[in-house]
Amino acid sequence: MIQAQAAAARAARVLSRPTLSAGGSVAVVDAARCTGCLTCVRICPFGVPKMRIDLTGVGEITGAAYIEASICQGCGSCAAECPARAIQLMHYTDVQMTAKVGALLQLPVLQGMGT
Numbered sequence: 001m002i003q004a005q006a007a008a009a010r011a012a013r014v015l016s017r018p019t020l021s022a023g024g025s026v027a028v029v030d031a032a033r034c035t036g037c038l039t040c041v042r043i044c045p046f047g048v049p050k051m052r053i054d055l056t057g058v059g060e061i062t063g064a065a066y067i068e069a070s071i072c073q074g075c076g077s078c079a080a081e082c083p084a085r086a087i088q089l090m091h092y093t094d095v096q097m098t099a100k101v102g103a104l105l106q107l108p109v110l111q112g113m114g115t
């Protein structure tokens with residue numbers, strides 16, 4: 001009984017909030033690059049990506065993938081597997097990761113030390 005009451009209290013604390021904040025590391029689809037291949041839809045372990053017919057994909061095709069940020073768990077699987085590179089994981093975008101790896105390896109070109 002006590003455990004059930006504690007669980008209910010925790011749930012009520014979340015549900016009573018007017019808004020919920022999601023983590024910043026969520027996947028975002030660039031619909032203009034999406035080919036509609038459904039890879040992200042199939043691979044997401046949480047079933048988050050959906051195809052939306054009201055979006056326009058690459059080459060003006062009807063429909064593109066959409067990821068609802070509030071339920072994305074930020075695992076990055078879809079971003080890694082998208083063959084069109086239409087998905088970026090916020091805070092871990094290709095540009096950011098390249099810069100981080102470059103800094104780690106101390107590549108001169110990324111440090112403004114020449115070519």
Ligand code: SF4
Binds near residue numbers: 040041086
């Ligand atoms: S994997 Fe990429 S190209 Fe394929 S449906 Fe998802 S976002 Fe579109």
Ligand code: SF4
Binds near residue numbers: 043048075077
């Ligand atoms: S980042 Fe992970 S949880 Fe979010 S949509 Fe992609 S595969 Fe699903």
